[in-house]
Every structure is written in structure tokens, then in C-alpha cells.
Amino acid sequence: MSSxxxxxxxxxxxYFGMSSGYVLTFSDRTFSEFIGEAVEMDIHSERFEIGGTSKANKLRAFWKLESDPVVGKLLLELVKYASTSTEHQTPENKSLGERCRQIASRLLAGSTALKPLKNHAKALDANHLADQIQRMENAVDCDPSLAIGTAKELIETCCKTILAEREAPVEGQPDIPALMKMAMKELKLVPNEIPDSAKGANTIKRLLNNLGTVCQGLAELRNLYGTGHGKHxxxxxxxxxxxxxxxxxAATLATFLFETHIQTKS
Structure with missing residues (x-):
């Protein structure tokens, strides 16, 4: 089921003109061919007739039954197709088309990884964090540079939120690797906190070191390709x-840090 x-x-x-039972200008045959090529499914199968047999009702059933990635993939292709028609060239329809493209991008953005993070943003009443998640979802397909820049900012926000929740002082304006070290230390995730006698100690220490590597990699990727710096x-x-x-x-790392924070906060 899509979200x-x-x-x-x-x-x-x-945008797709579904109020009359149709979908854009598709006939039954071209509708079947289009969806078959886009997602390799038969839109005229019985499973999509739960709400009726019109093309619009079958598409509604598709949205209800299929997962976010599958629905997002089809929506993106439908939006691309619709945007080429003359009737969709008005400013109003272009604006609506952009909203629909953002919806498709949200579904394609890895909602499985982002869903726990959304829940943490809601639980912490962290509106800025929620805005960053939404920005990444909207930009991942249409503006990769913005998505990459926001992924790095997400880790910064995560670390600052955790440190503030734990009333840990942050002096000056530390860069993202420094913030990550401070948050990991506060959460007792630094490798030297793991005793050598612990089962799998070397593996655990290596994984914890890799958390910092992910953080550093995001910062470097943002500096090279993300938003925030002028380029030629x-x-x-x-x-x-x-x-x-x-x-x-970024989402996986932030989720791990937030869950560690919640489970270990005294």
C-alpha cells in the first residue's frame, strides 16, 4: 500500500484528469501498454478492479495496492508524459505538474529509510528536521545537489538536537566531523568505550569508526557536489x-543516533 x-x-x-473516469488521453490499449512498459504490470487484471473498471478507478486501485517505490515510478512516468501535452503548458498546470512530480519523488526517495526518521522528528517536535526530510524527498530525483547538501545538514541537525536534548554544551561553530564526535561521545559510541573483553569488540569498534567515516564522506560529497558553495x-x-x-x-545514520539517544537517555 502506498503512502x-x-x-x-x-x-x-x-492533473491526470481522472474525474470523468479517464486518465489523460489513454485508450484502454495504450493505458495497458504504458503501464506495462513503466512497471511491468497488467493494469487490466482483476486485482485492480476493486473500485470499478474505468481507467481512473484502476489507477486508484493501483495506488492503494502497490508499494511506494512502484507507485512513485509509475507516477513519475505519467507526469513526464502529461507534461508534453499542450493543455498542460499553462502556468497553473505547470505548477500542479511540479507538485505531482514532487509527490512521485517523495515515494521514490527511500521512504522505508526515512519513515523512522520522520517519526523521531514528530516525537521530538523538531520542525526543522521534518523540513529537511521533506526537502530531501522532493529533491532526490530532480535536484541531486540539493538532496546531497540537505543530507549533510540532516546529520548536523541530528547531532545538535541530541546534544541539546542532553544539555551537552556546544562551543563555537564546530564542523560536522566535530559535531559527530561530540554526539558519539555523549552517546558512548566512541570505540574506546568498548572493552577489549566484549564479544566482537574489534568488529564493534570498526563499525563505530565507520560511522564517522560516513559522516565525513557526506561532508566531502556536499562540498564537491552539493548546494552551499558557488561553483564554476x-x-x-x-x-x-x-x-x-x-x-x-544520512537517514540510516541519523535514525541509529536518535534511537541510541532515546534508549540510553536517563
Whole structure:
């Protein structure tokens, strides 16, 4: 089941012209061919007829039954297709199309990795953290540089939030590796806190060292390709797959730090 909200479904239905039972200008045959090529599924199978047999109802059933990545992939292809039609060239429709593309990007952004992080942002009443998560979701496919830059900022926000929650002083404006060290020390995640006699001590220490490596890598990637620094006009950019790697790594690391914070906070 996808995580489409009521408002998202409303925008998508409006953009795809589904109120009449149709989807864009597709016939039954071209609709089947398009979806078959996009996600290798038969949209006319019985499982998608739970709400009716019109193309619009079958698409609604698809949204209900399929996962975020599958729905996101199809939506992105539908938005691309719709954006080429003459009727979708008005400023209003272009704006609606951009919202629909962002919805598709959200579903494709690795919601499995980001969902626990969203829950932590909500529990901590951390609005800035929630905004960063939303920004990464929206940008990962259309603006990889922004997604990469935000992934690095996410770790900074995570560390600062944990340190503030634990009333640990932060002096000056430490960079992200320094913040990470401070947070790990506060959470007793530094390698020298692990006794040599502990089972798997060497493996645990290596994994903890790698947390810092992930953090440093995100900072370096952001400096090279992310937003926040001016670059020359011919600078190359990374692809969405690189942004997904950065977002996934940042989300996994931040989730681990938040869960450690919650479980060990006295």
C-alpha cells in the first residue's frame, strides 16, 4: 500500500484528469501498454478492479495496492508524459505538474529509510528536521545537489538536537566531523568505550569508526557536489542514484543516533 495522502491523491487526480473516469488521453490499449512498459504490470487484471473498471478507478486501485517505490515510478512516468501535452503548458498546470512530480519523488526517495526518521522528528517536535526530510524527498530525483547538501545538514541537525536534548554544551561553530564526535561521545559510541573483553569488540569498534567515516564522506560529497558553495558554470553534477545513496546513508545514520539517544537517555 502506498503512502499517498488525501491531498496528494487529489492533486494527482486533477492533473491526470481522472474525474470523468479517464486518465489523460489513454485508450484502454495504450493505458495497458504504458503501464506495462513503466512497471511491468497488467493494469487490466482483476486485482485492480476493486473500485470499478474505468481507467481512473484502476489507477486508484493501483495506488492503494502497490508499494511506494512502484507507485512513485509509475507516477513519475505519467507526469513526464502529461507534461508534453499542450493543455498542460499553462502556468497553473505547470505548477500542479511540479507538485505531482514532487509527490512521485517523495515515494521514490527511500521512504522505508526515512519513515523512522520522520517519526523521531514528530516525537521530538523538531520542525526543522521534518523540513529537511521533506526537502530531501522532493529533491532526490530532480535536484541531486540539493538532496546531497540537505543530507549533510540532516546529520548536523541530528547531532545538535541530541546534544541539546542532553544539555551537552556546544562551543563555537564546530564542523560536522566535530559535531559527530561530540554526539558519539555523549552517546558512548566512541570505540574506546568498548572493552577489549566484549564479544566482537574489534568488529564493534570498526563499525563505530565507520560511522564517522560516513559522516565525513557526506561532508566531502556536499562540498564537491552539493548546494552551499558557488561553483564554476561548467561544474558537473551527480545523478539521482548518488543522491539516493547520500540520503539513504544520512537517514540510516541519523535514525541509529536518535534511537541510541532515546534508549540510553536517563
Amino acid at each position: 499517498l495522502s488525501f491531498t496528494e491523491r487529489r492533486d494527482l487526480e486533477q 558554470g561548467k561544474a558537473s553534477t551527480l545523478k539521482p542514484r548518488h543522491a539516493k545513496l547520500a540520503v539513504g546513508a
